[in-house]
Amino acid sequence: MRYTNYKNIIRLLIFLIAGVVIFLLVNQWIYIREALHGKEIELLQKTPFFQQNSKRVLKDWHDAEAMARDAARSGLGEHGKPAYITNLSKRKLERELRKKNGFNALLSDMISVNRSLPDIRDQGCQKLKYFADLPTVSIIIPFYNEHFSALVRSLHSIINRTPPELIKEIILVDDFSDVANLKKPLDEYVEQHFPKVEIIRFRKRQGLIAARLAGAVKAVADVLVFMDAHVEANYNWLPPLLHEIVLNKRTAVCPMIDVIEDATFEYTAQDEGARGAFDWILDYKRLPLLESDKKNRTKPFENPIMAGGLFAISREWFWKLDGYDEGLDIWGGEQYELSFKIWMCGGRLLDVPCSRVGHIFRSDDWTGVSEDRKEDYLHKNYKRVAEVWMDDYKYYLYKHARGIYEKIDAGDLTKQLALREKLHCKSFKWFIENVAFDLVKIYPPRGTADFAYGQVRSVGAPELCLDTLGRPDYRVIKVNECEPTSIFPSFRQDWSLSEDHDLRMRGEEYCLQTANRKPNSKVLLYDCSYGNKDQLWYYNRRHKWLVYGGKRHLCLEAHPASKYVVVNRCRTNFPLMQWDFANVNDTLLDSYFETMP
Incomplete structure (x- = not known):
């Protein structure tokens, strides 16, 4: 009888232990299931499975004191509100500088370089925590004849709204500017205000792509962050980007790019329901946000093509992809080349809604900057990208161009083709069918609607x-x-x-x-x-x-x-x-x- 009771007690204990284990597993599964339905970061951060396997502490990276100081500011253009020049005697100068720069440069001079911005993120972003031991960054900013106040406002916004321990360095690359205050006055300003900023100066005009590569060669941090020279970083913009790279070092990430209006410097949100794409003359286009990605506006979503001006990528992954094709000249096509490489060679590209950076979009009547290239460098860039990465789809591009590409020599592509083979990159057909699967429907190439x-x-x-x-x-x-x-x-x-x-x-x-x-x-x-x-x-x-x-x-x-x-x-x-x-x-x-x- 005593032996039988002992066996029953053992069985009861086994049942109780099994019940507890099942309860914990079911509870864990519920967490993960909910996470997969749109609460990824917030709920996964609570799961013991996630925390034990990541072995990382989570942290709220918001600088509450800085945000409170900004909230108390007042003045022209503060909180991203539209600003205006009311002095009629300055209207002529205002028009001249606006025509030269593509935005209201005189108004830029009148707005504080430390101005406050509206926090236009989804409210859920304010509750999210990210890894406490995020990698450091090298921020690379090329510029050419950039208006002084717009450039230094970009630097101030980055310094003011980025945890200082995350910034290893900021590298300015001067692409042979010929504006006087971008020489010694800029050097002196940087020395006085920005100890982490270094300036590289080209001795001849080389273009945006070469400038980015020069900055990337100089950089020493774990992550490269490429930015334009007329931006304003918003609150807590960097940790959400770095978090995704820590989760997968082959992930390149882009912030949501907000609009700084060229005439009034008003800061507003750009339409967030879109993914990057292109048409068949390689103009940048946008695709609708997927229904599955609309369920949680704090969730990073996959993006076929980056806009190109603002993104972060691990230095190791960038150089494994061999950076940019060095044969691409001045600007144009580089965002397509890098986006294709990222996706087709084993990586992924995300847009991160909780990371916001404002960008001055120049006026439509801006004529741009003059280039000293006699050849058609833009279409040569496009042809290099098409010949290496687009397979037979390149002929859609050529057909739409009506003979332009037949006259262009793409140059030596041996290195780029060898890289694609070395990395065992997928076909462009795979990219179209699996990444940009709705592109052909929304932007059909000539002939795709044919029987x-x-x-x-x-x-x-x-x-x-x-x-x-x-x-x-x-x-x-x-x-x-x-x-x-x-x-x-x-x-x-x-x-x-x-x-x-x-x-x-x-x-x-x-x-x-x-x-x-x-x-x-x-x-x-x-x-x-x-x-x-x-x-x-x-x-x-x-x-x-x-x-x-x-x-x-x-x-x-x-x-x-x-x-x-x-x-x-x-x-x-x-x-x-x-x-x-x-x-x-x-x-x-x-x-x-x-x-x-």
């Missing part, structure tokens, strides 16, 4: 393709020897069964039709005319027929001996009446007749 496109190859004579013979003006169309590239051949063999249901030179306004719609009629190019039944074509995938005129009894036929193409009554299992498109959009083609005009 089919590319070369049109004869099945019966597979060495021959439909060809304009270089004469797109009301000429007879023939077949000719197929070019090596099928999806993006030269314009003479590049066709599309377009969304207008015609068969045209891809991206052009020349369409195929016959002279009389009778059997054995030759096919010619005419000006495209939407809704013209004589220009309707359909691709029958089952028989590989190109069916003419909206009816099913006439099909395109190749005559290899004469190289003419004609229309004749459709015949099954007749190879010379069968054609292969380089690319067919089956989804669109399924709805072809539903979208007929």
Whole structure:
């Protein structure tokens, strides 16, 4: 009896211990589940699992005293409010300086370089804690003929709103400015106010990209932070960026870029519901924020393309990616190159809503700064990026440019191509489908809304393709020897069964039709005319027929001996009446007749 009681007690203890363990595991799982539904940082920071494995203490990095001092300030432009010059005698000087700088430089001189800003973060940001042992940063700021007060206000805002123990150094890179007060007066001001600031001066104009690289070479901190020279850092802007890099050193992070209005210096929030992207002439564009990312406005979200001016990245990861391509000149394309490299070579790019930095967006009528380059450096930069990283998608870029890139030599790309191979980087198709998956829908390249496109190859004579013979003006169309590239051949063999249901030179306004719609009629190019039944074509995938005129009894036929193409009554299992498109959009083609005009 005594032995039986002992066994029962042991069993009871085992059940109790198991129950406690199950309770703790379930409780832990609830925390993590809630975190995955939009409370990531706040809840994960409370979990024993997170804290034990990170072995890091969390800290509230807010400088409450500095924020209280700012709240008590008053004056022109304080708290980011709009400011105005009321003295009419200064209007002429105001206009001159604004035209020269792209913003109201005279007003900038009248606003305190230590002005206060509105804390426009989501309220949840004020409650978040970040790792207490964050890495140090080297802040790199290139400038060229920057207006003095805007430049030093950038420095003051960074110093005033950044924990001093996190700043290893601030490196100013002067890209051969020729403004007098950016020489000795700036040196003296920096020496008096900013002991952690060092100035590097170029002896000739080299451009933004070279200036950033020079700063990065000089930097010694664990993390590089690149900034523009006309910004204002907001409260607690740096810890949220560094926290993400500590979690994953292959993460590059960008603050939310707020707007400092060029005329009044009003500080306002930019639309936060967007991710970076591009169109097919490589203009920077934005994509909608994903629904899953709208649930928590404090949560960092994945961003396909950085804006380029403000970001942080670990020094180790930056140099593993080989920094910027040194062949990129002055500016332009560098944000695409780095964004592609980050994503395709094993990293990720995040925007961090709890990090805010204001940026002066120059007026639309600003003419910019003069460059001494005779060549088209911008399109050369774009071509270098496209040739190395965009794979066959580069042809969309080239098609939209209408011959610009054909005249440009991209230069030696051996080093960049070797880097891509060394890092085992993914394809650009992977980037489009997995990172910027909605880009093609919102910014479609020419031809992506087509039912089919590319070369049109004869099945019966597979060495021959439909060809304009270089004469797109009301000429007879023939077949000719197929070019090596099928999806993006030269314009003479590049066709599309377009969304207008015609068969045209891809991206052009020349369409195929016959002279009389009778059997054995030759096919010619005419000006495209939407809704013209004589220009309707359909691709029958089952028989590989190109069916003419909206009816099913006439099909395109190749005559290899004469190289003419004609229309004749459709015949099954007749190879010379069968054609292969380089690319067919089956989804669109399924709805072809539903979208007929």
